Amino acid sequence: MAEAEKTQPKFHRLEADERREALINATIRCLARLGPRATSVREICAEAGVSPGLLRHYFEGKDDLVAQAYLHLTSKLNERVESFLLDQAQPPESRLEQLFLHILTEEWVSDEILGVWVAFWSLQRSDERLSNLHRVYNREFRDLIGKVLEELAAEREIKTNIRLAAISLSSLLDGLWLELCLDPDGFSAQEGIAICRSWLDGFLGRDVHDGMRNAKA
Amino acid sequence: MAEAEKTQPKFHRLEADERREALINATIRCLARLGPRATSVREICAEAGVSPGLLRHYFEGKDDLVAQAYLHLTSKLNERVESFLLDQAQPPESRLEQLFLHILTEEWVSDEILGVWVAFWSLQRSDERLSNLHRVYNREFRDLIGKVLEELAAEREIKTNIRLAAISLSSLLDGLWLELCLDPDGFSAQEGIAICRSWLDGFLGRDVHDGMRNAKA
DNA sequence: GTGTTACTTATACGACTGTAAAACAAAACG
């Protein structure tokens, strides 16, 4: 019990925004490491290095925290997607190429993202506000894709149903992303990207099979 | 306390298979109605009309029961899909049409299926056997699609990568199904089917946009 | 140095969790 040791503070305070973000990141890590079931209030707070009671000072409860984690990640995704999808400096086709790479590459195909998504889907049914949250994010994403497709269709004088085309591409991306997360050995990210390119070939009136034939695993 | 009432038995016995299936169906209903979190052992057994202890006489535990429910549904799906996807009496194209209808229609787009799927995905990370289960089912489904596409490619002399094409179509179906479950007002089942038809148009070398333009909501 | 603020911890509570094991009762067999 030397007095020198007593000078170390038992905890240090953080600003509200910092603490909130720390708890959100801890939640994401816990969901990735333990899954939705074992991610308890105590586990999250231990991961964040704080005591269990603190969670309720910054969030309505555990479910709210999970929802905020989902919101945090979707916002980040949509921001980044928007930043290079609406970048007029590049041709639309290579902007979409960047999108494919971003969604089907390790950064986004991860236990962290899948964990939060599955946990959110579990909660979505119970709470109508969460359904709205998902709807808003999802349509935002779809509309971003729609805008690029519209540019593309306009400059090449393609007559189509932009809304359905956007739904098609976003669903294809979602499906590829999910299958890649659930079974990483089913196909490679490169093959997923080749599939997306092929979709784009069809949209632009090119042969759908040209790019598929010599896609590397 | 009339003696006549005492003649009613307090419970009736079932054969092992029947009781197992009753518990599986109860699990599916609970997951649909309450979500994965609130679906407890007691809730499942109450739904099945039996006492809580009975679950452990037929299953290793709650998680095992959920996995069996997933297995039950995936087997049913793949059986039905196989029955009309490999039906040589019909042309390949209309067999695929049936597939689109089956996957994107109310029977398969339901809280019951989504509930079991999300619950299973939550468990998948923890248990490697469950990952294998998912892989087997998923590749079975993909291979079935691949066989039809192969027939189609052969008879029309289309040179392509069948494996990637099958991954593409199955991912598109998965994505459309999931988005339809999570946000039923985002687009209609008819629009989803139109999107799948358009994919098939591309595969067959036809114009991708023809069918999209006048798809009804 | 003292007082105030509010962020953080510590502790506790009631409810619910999944599971184990013993008691029971219905059906099958003798």
Next chain:
DNA sequence: CGTTTTGTTTTACAGTCGTATAAGTAACAC
């Protein structure tokens, strides 16, 4: 009818859950 078998219930337990509340203490103002 008596006995055995076994599907089913009942009860109990140890553990964990999310949350509420009070005590504590670091940081800031003065």
